[in-house]
Amino acid sequence: MLLWQTSQTINFAQGEFVMVPAFFVLAAMKFGGLSFAAAMVLALVLSLAVLGVLFKRLVVDPVLPHGVLPLVISTIALALLMKESVKEFYAADAQPFPAAWATTNLELGGAVVSVQNLVIIGAALVAVAALQYFLNGTRTGRQMQATAQNPTLARVLGIPVGRMVLYTFLINAALCALASFLVSPIYLAKFTNGETLGLVAFVAAIVGGFNQVRGAIAGGLLLGVLDNFVAAYWSAQYRAAIPLFLLIAVILWRPQGLFGRAEERTV
């Protein structure tokens, strides 16, 4: 969504972008002998370089001038390449991924709450708040927004549009790495993880509103709660269908998403 807003990039390899940093960590620990903390730092740097800079330079920049559809197809191909590369060069089976936090539980008012879940919710909230502050409260963030709204005018006003777009790709890569570090201890690191994550993230963004950060967050929350309620109190077999039903309903009755803004274009 961030990429779409600033560079009209639809990335169908987003799920794989979340899958890969976990393997950067595991590879750094296994082959480089690094500690978990050092491996995470290295994985973050690699993610910024590969999923941020290289992705923009090698895939987006050459393909985007030919339209959005070629880029969509390119990112689908990229997703396959990333998946098969991890399978071929690391492992086809799921790998345990260490948790950077305690895996104990807390008793809160008679309910058992996992520290792991609290850390994930906390980290997600901090990341969103920091992103919002950066986009709205800093000069660079406002320049990025201006680039997203009208790149031509932004260029006329002296904003370095190319650099702003690159920042967006770097932020996207950093968020993917963070998501990977948070989710892999639960899902285990596996080359197919991107399939599930990518689909859910894409549906959440459309349901919430593709042009609003808060919309995507609300969409993700709605999907997660709905998925678990359906599985727990109705039917586990139909849980995978729920996001798709929701997607169809939103596209039919509110195409801009639950919290999105309707956009008009002159054709």
Added chain:
Amino acid sequence: MRKCMQLMAGAALAFAAALGQAQQTVNMPIVIELSGAGAVSGTNFRDGAVLAIEEINAKGGILGRKINAPQSDTQSNPGTSRAQVQKAIDGDPYVILGPVFSGSVKVNMILCQQAEVPQITGAEAADIKQVGNPYIFRTSFGQQMSMPKIANYIRDGLKAKSVALLWVNNDFGKGGRDTFIKEMAARSIKVVSDISTESGQVDFAADVVKLKGANAEAIFVYTNEEESARFLREARKQGITQPLIGETTLLGQKVIDMAGPAANGARGHVGLTADAPLPAVAAWKEKFVKRFGYVPDHNGIKGYTGVYAVKYATQKLGKFDRKALAKTLHGLTIRPEDEPGILMETTWDANGDVDRISFLAEVVEGKQKIVQTLPKLGNKLDK
């Protein structure tokens, strides 16, 4: 003209040489899950088989012929497995090793039957041996053999009167679920919750909520390895306190490695285990770790002993004859003193089902600990 004749003669010589080379080997393709949901099981089975093949080839092969074992990946997909088995059959195999996933075996075993090629599988679904295919042979217990042992443990060991069941919705899980429910009914143990999950499922939060709400005295988990590990992590995260009972797919070392401390306390019945308190199995495990760099699970033993069973039966026959091999394996008992590679005494009954000793195990501090050895059934199940 003369040049043409020379070329033809050269080609004929090369063909004869290739033919001679082919006659020096025996073809035993491994068709197995190397990716997808069954990758853990398939990789272990493959590596076990490769270890046995390397040992046998190093000693001159079977009846003087070395084993050639090309590998192909079913991707844990029944349709792909069928295509791969057909491809393997086109290569004129002596036997086919694999797959492990019951759903795959169900759709490809008919091809082996039609081609009269013995198939050595790691699949455990009860109904595989109920269709009268004389060319399919297990390397571990079928569910009809293992579930009564688990049921007895729940009744006598845990003294539980109610149990919740979580199973994976594939052929392996469905077969196990049906057999388990039958065995529970036979022992008057109430199944208070019956939860199906999906193959490859990553999020078990809702399923664990349902299990907690069921208030059963024990929880029986029958999913494949990766799902088992994810389930164990979620169960511990939500603070489940009831005993978690399972089969080899819950208590295998790979599951323990993936689940981490969450696996501690899980217990149940294991038909095969690399931690069996037997010197032969311990020595095998050491060899496996040295060769492949990881601790094997029961599927490694399946692949290893499957190859040695073929070797023993073939040497007994004294020739390479697929039909005769299938006949010989039915009703065959192999003892470690006759064939050390079999690791423990194993009998194939008239259906191609396996009988051997088995174990009750518990995960303690990240290791599978065997707490009791159960004798061979001898085809009589203790109800």
